[in-house]
Amino acid sequence: MTLLPAPPVGGHALPLARDLALHGDRTALATADGEISYRELARRVEQTARRLGTERRLILLPGANTVEALVVHLAALSAGHPVLLVPGDHPEVVESLTAAYDPDVVVHPGDGEEWRIEERRTVSAHALHPDLALLLSTSGSTGSPKLVRLSYENLQANAESIATYLGIRDTDRAATTLPMHYCYGLSVIHSHLLRGAGLVLTGLSVADACFWDLFRATRGTSMAGVPYTFDLLDRVGFADMDLPHLRYVTQAGGRLAPERVTRYAELGARRGWDLFVMYGQTEATARMAYLPPTLAAEHPEAIGVPVPGGSFHLEPVDEAPLSAGVGELVYSGPNVMLGYAHSPDDLALGRTVNALRTGDLARLTDDGLYEIVGRRSRFLKILGLRIDPQQVETTLERHGLDALCCGDDEELVLAVVRRPGWDERRIRRRVVDECGLPARAVHVHLLPELPRLPTGKPDYQAVRALHRPTAVRPYVTGGGAGTADLCELFAQILDRPDVTPDGTFVSLGGDSLSYVEMSLHLEQRLGHLPPNWHTTPIRDLRTPERKTPSRIRALETSVALRAVAIVCVVGSHVRLFELRGGAHLLLAVAGFNFARFLLTSAERRERVRRTGRSIARVALPCVAWTAFAILIGAPYDLTNLLLLHNALFPQDMGPGLHLWFVEALVYILLATLALLALPAVDRAERRFPYGLPVVLVAVGLLTRYELLGLPDRARITDAVTVFWLFALGWAAAKARTTPHRLLVTFAALATVPGFFAGEPRREAFVLIGFVLLVWFPTLPSHHRVNRVAGLLAASSLSIYLTHWQIYPILDDVSEPLALVAALLFGIAYAKGTDRLTRKLPALARLTALRPALLAALRRRGKPA
Secondary structure (H helix, E strand, O other): OOOOOOOOOOOOOOHHHHOHHHHOOOEEEEEOOEEEEHHHHHHHHHHHHHHOOOOOOOEEEEEOOOHHHHHHHHHHHHHOOOEEEEEOOOHHHHHHHHHHHOOOEEEEOOOOOOOEEEEOOOOOOOOOOOOEEEEEEOOOOOOOOOEEEEEHHHHHHHHHHHHHHHOOOOOOEEEOOOOOOOHHHHHHHHHHHHOOOEEEOOOOOOOOHHHHHHHHHOOOOEEEEOHHHHHHHHHOOHHHOOOOOOOEEEEOOOOOOHHHHHHHHHHHHHHOOEEEEEEOOHHHOOOOEEEOHHHHOOOOOOOEEEOOOOEEEEEOOOOOOHHHOEEEEEEEOOOOOOEEEOOHHHHHOOOOOOOEEEEEEEEEOOOOOEEEEEEOOOOEEEOOEEEOHHHHHHHHHHOOOOEEEEEOOOOEEEEEEOEOOEOHHHHHHHHHHHHOOOHHHEEEEEEOOOOEOOOOOEOHHHHHHHHOHHHOOOOOOOOOOOHHHHHHHHHHHHOOOOOOOOOOOOOOOOOHHHHHHHHHHHHHHHOOOOOOHHHOOHHHOOOOOOOOOOOOEEEEHHHHHHHHHHHHHHHHHHOOOOOOOHHHHHHHHHHHHHHHHOOOOOOHHHHHHHHHHHHHHHHHHHHHHHHHHHHOOOOOOHHHHOOOHHHHOOOOOOHHHHHHHHHHHHHHHHHHHHHHOOHHHHHHHHHOOOHHHHHHHHHHHHHHOOOOOOOOHHHOOHHHHHHHHHHHHHHHHHOOOHHHHHHHHHHHHHHOOOOOOOOHHHHHHHHHHHHHHHHOOEEEEOHHHHHHHHHHHHOHHHHHHHHHHHHHHHHOOOHHHHHHHHHHHHHHHHHHHHHHHHHHHHHHHHHHHHHHHHHHHHHOOOOO
């Protein structure tokens, strides 16, 4: 009796899973125990689908290359139940994801034909989006609660695409050389079932002689491998094997060295099979590109062309200008994921991603092939597996081990504090089991304590040096520094442990506040300040060869202007001298720095995040100081504390007006943040990086010349009337050609005069500063001048905030002393607030870890 398929519980189903019976008595699965036809497989799938019930529920399935696991997987997808597919050979991962996502059904491996199905509830505890079909960990990050959400369309479209370019026939039989829970291995299963082809279903390694016996006996026609698979093939003498039915070999999961691509392509040509080099990510349901076999030997560096139905384009990035032909590879197609899930609440989401930013840097060759030239991702990709070093540290922490983890494309290096019962071999085995890496790629070093920087932060450079002691040169000061030294410097100043030689100041999250400190230290280390150093990879920041050291140093013009401007602001208020216009010049410099640091992220959300963080770094110190000033009797009120005074009382000329500059800057940044959050504006800025700020200058000038019918400038907030200065600085930063610079210079010369009625010296001061900013990136200086200018520039905001309360204390005693005291106090306040803000990310991480800690306590039976 033939069972009729039950209707899918959610109205959705995966066609390739529901249509198995259409392939009749063809062989679906060939195992060491015999063969199973499509008709028999369909029957088992239908029986299991009925057992899963008529209520749509989240099903956690430990993946394995077995008939039982495959039947449950296909049954769930054919019946419309979303599947959380986890590594079946990692019990801790199963336990972790069970705790994180609270599945409604958990499938347990069994010794018999059917696995045990644990129904934890009859109705789902979660809101499940109707398109949600599958949840997968990104390759290698198996312990992370971050999952990829895939739809039925994603799975079907990717299977169709792969089957098309591989030319899969119903007579093919593909060996399952990769695990089912890995997107690459799963794509092999889906694409062959779609075409009615057979699967040589096995969990054996290609290094096992029994695998090859089974492959020959079942007339295997294809096999898939990651780079490490090809290491094993070399060891077992694959080149000399007699495999009469082999049609093609596929490779993905990481870069295979070009010389090996050539060697295997030529081997295939001699032996009568093809080599398909492919490129993909879990976020694209496995495959995005393939290299036609006829081109593999000639173009072994390329990933090839987009898969059928997909397309690529390159977007500009800081690391490599698009004008050089290199950009971030962005993929579009029906196989692009719905988005990520970080918690069960995200299972209700629909599509949040339309195009996939791969994180890889690529170029399009003259032959029409795409080629990967680098990576932007902070994750490591070792032997085809994407590894999150933070997750490895967290895993060891759950076992009571304090560890630091780092690495490169070949190996993982760990420093671990000695604990009773734990030796290097046991720790290595734990990491190997967690990440799926071979033991040879994991290096463990037991230490009495973890290496720390002088600041008390983890010293990841020292961890790297444990395995490669020659990689780190002695710390050099004053004119020489190696790449490792510079990585350590960037890690200290930017307060992040994941600094690699491929990173740049901007890509690592640097902004105008940390720029000054970084530029001074870098200039001291290298003996000069390289042009465009903030967008140059660390590995390319080198010490120039000089016969004799020079005492002449370069000082960034923006740094010099910030230092001079703040001294002029305070000095004019102290009445030591009269040179006004510093605050307005600082607004132009703020626009200049905004364009350099906050508009360089390729992703709109990252731009918004960075701008928001910059606003917080301006506003929070101001609010904190204003609250303190009110407590000591300063004539501020609640409107000052909330940064609303200049918006509500722009005509006020009393003490409440003191903070107009900070309020105007915050308002401008908020308005710019809202503007760039609009997709259309974001796209316009990318396409016309110079044109957009020029347009904004024109808009700002409407208020500068009171052409919009607004009240006169005394009656509206200063942010509106000075916005054009900020936009002019933005345009100056994006001016790349002489005509561009001439245009912004002419705009300044035409608009600044007359803005400060009756104050030609003030106007001249702003104009001179702006012209220097546009035409002279650096100014000649001395290292001692640089240090003083750097302190003043980095502390300019704090000096502006605090000097109103500081200089009056000594004003009657000595005006020069009042100036020096105000500057020194502002520098001290800046240092204090900087140390406090550096601790905030750690507190945020502790907050983010709280749910996981509570879950761990509950599992151990301890009260939360």
